[in-house]
Amino acid sequence: MTTIKVDEDACVGCGSCVEDCPNDVYELDQEHGKTVVVNSEDCMACLSCHEICPSQALEHDNIHVAKRLYIDRKVSNALKKII
Amino acid sequence: MEIEREEIKGDFKPELIPSETGGDIEDYEEALHVLMKFVGSMASALEQVSGRGANAIVYQAGKRMGHEAGKLTEKTDNLEKALDELGEILGIDFYFEMWKPSDQEGYTIEKGDETVVKLLFMDCVVRQTLRRTGLPQKGPLCYLLYGYMVGAVEEVMDIKGKLDIDHVGPNACLKTLTIKWGGK
Ligand code: SF4
Ligand code: SF4
Numbered sequence: 086m087t088t089i090k091v092d093e094d095a096c097v098g099c100g101s102c103v104e105d106c107p108n109d110v111y112e113l114d115q116e117h118g119k120t121v122v123v124n125s126e127d128c129m130a131c132l133s134c135h136e137i138c139p140s141q142a143l144e145h146d147n148i149h150v151a152k153r154l155y156i157d158r159k160v161s162n163a164l165k166k167i168i
Numbered sequence: 169m170e171i172e173r174e175e176i177k178g179d180f181k182p183e184l185i186p187s188e189t190g191g192d193i194e195d196y197e198e199a200l201h202v203l204m205k206f207v208g209s210m211a212s213a214l215e216q217v218s219g220r221g222a223n224a225i226v227y228q229a230g231k232r233m234g235h236e237a238g239k240l241t242e243k244t245d246n247l248e249k250a251l252d253e254l255g256e257i258l259g260i261d262f263y264f265e266m267w268k269p270s271d272q273e274g275y276t277i278e279k280g281d282e283t284v285v286k287l288l289f290m291d292c293v294v295r296q297t298l299r300r301t302g303l304p305q306k307g308p309l310c311y312l313l314y315g316y317m318v319g320a321v322e323e324v325m326d327i328k329g330k331l332d333i334d335h336v337g338p339n340a341c342l343k344t345l346t347i348k349w350g351g352k
Contacts, residue, residue: 151339154300
């Protein structure tokens, strides 16, 4: 099961993750101005929330991490000479 | 950065299939990156020239490939079995699973003469290609996978299908597959 951690010191309470998550996993705690995880069982680990969060406050544990060949720095550097 | 090249020397006759063609995994990775870059550029050029028509063209191309791939497996009218077999065809590069929200009982929903199932694509070469090239998701290249999936389902189940995007993310994309019973 996926565990979602919010770094409360980093979260600026912008609500972007609340808006962006298609499965309503987050809610904004108005009183403390931080996001809270309310529905982690519906998280499908798309990581859109990671991409939109301006302060890298989110962490998902125990998820399938998709292959990302495109961020291999060594290969990318070598390729700069070709393309 | 210095690129080191190891020269492969050996005998070669056209009629012989060599047991190995040289190169290690990094060479293949490099070749794959070049291909990704080419395919990405092609997709964006296609979009520039044909606008939204690009999606339809690429969808048809994908669908044709899907029909061809679907011929490799046994026909079935069991959706879950068909999806299992399609998982084998699409392989680890398009690794997907059925997905449902926690309050929904089963994976499939019946709606009149239609069955609806949500598919979560976790690994996807198209996504990698788009992100490698800095292109947004949901563009023409994504339609290649939609077409492929729909074509393969149609072939395996002998029905009509369609795939809609629910959500695209950097790590997974959710799609809805709708199949219409009652022939093509
Ligand atoms: S990974 Fe996707 S589904 Fe999960 S919380 Fe983030 S945006 Fe929502
Ligand atoms: S997007 Fe990041 S900073 Fe904004 S509310 Fe969500 S966790 Fe906090």
